[in-house]
Amino acid sequence: MKKQLLVTAIAMSISLCGFSQTKGTNAVSFGVNSTTNKVTGSGYEDKVKNNSFTLGYGYFFKDNNKIGxxxxxxxxxxxxxxxxxxxxxxxxxxxxSYQRYFPLVKTLFAYAGGKAAYTHSKNNSLYTNTYPQSTSYTSNQYAVGAYGGITWFVSKRFALETNLLSADITYSKTEQNEVTANSYFIKNEYTSFNLSSQGFINNLGFKIYILF
Structure with missing residues (x-):
């Protein structure tokens, strides 16, 4: 009986160390961030609203190796x-992205990986003060980078992941269009190239995975 219990305990500990990182596992992640800041004073009110949404899919094409x-x-x-x-x-x-996981303690893993990203953004500003004018910025940004962090596989179906280290190379091209009150039009184009890295605990963020 004791031998059977020992074998069962060993099997359970192995499964705890290995579940959710095995070949064929799917991982769906999501994130929502919404903030509102309002400042009211004598005769004025300033309001700032920020909303961001993320949706991701990953697949373990072999044990401890995921593409997403x-x-x-x-x-x-x-x-x-x-x-x-x-x-x-x-x-x-x-x-x-590509991530490789390295076991630390039971269901706690470290990971390292790389990614290639694209972001399109447009910023419109309208000023209706004494001299009305409108300004718009359209930007396209391309980036490649390496990153790493910690993942906690909370259960067979859920995981929590944070990014601790990153290094990115980015290239962006921005176009600025400005129209003044007298319909005077200005158009500017400029590009930028940037190499940046972030150290331990910088830009700390979390991602939730649903595994199946």
Whole structure:
């Protein structure tokens, strides 16, 4: 009897260390972030609304190795009555990623991987003060990078993941269009190239996975 219990305990501990990272497992992730900030004073009211949504799918093509696709959408609206201006920023994009998991303790894993991403954004600003004018920015950004972090496979169906380290190379092209009160039109185009890295605990964020 004791021998059977020992074998069962060993089998359970092995399964705890291995579930959800095995070949053929699917992982669906999602995220919603919504904030509103309102400042009211004598004769004015400023309001800032930020909303972002993410949806992702991953597939373990072999044990502890996952490929994934993430889609993102963001909408930010700012209204400033004190200087009579409105701003709206829309962005959407996606990224392809690869992650490899390394067991640490039971269901806690470290991971490292890489990704390629694309983001399109458009920012419109309208000023209706003494000299009305409108300005719009359209940007396309491309990025490749490496990153790593920690994943906790809470149960067979759920996991919680955070990103701790990252390094990215980005290229972006932005077009600016401005129309003034006298219909004077200005158009600017500029590009940028950037290499950046973020250290331990910087830009801490979490992702929730549903596994099946």
């Amino acid at each position: 696709l993430d889609l993102t959408y963001g909408l930010n609206k700012n209204t400033y009555n004190n200087n009579k201006s409105n701003q709206e920023l829309k962005s959407y994009g996606g990224n392809l």
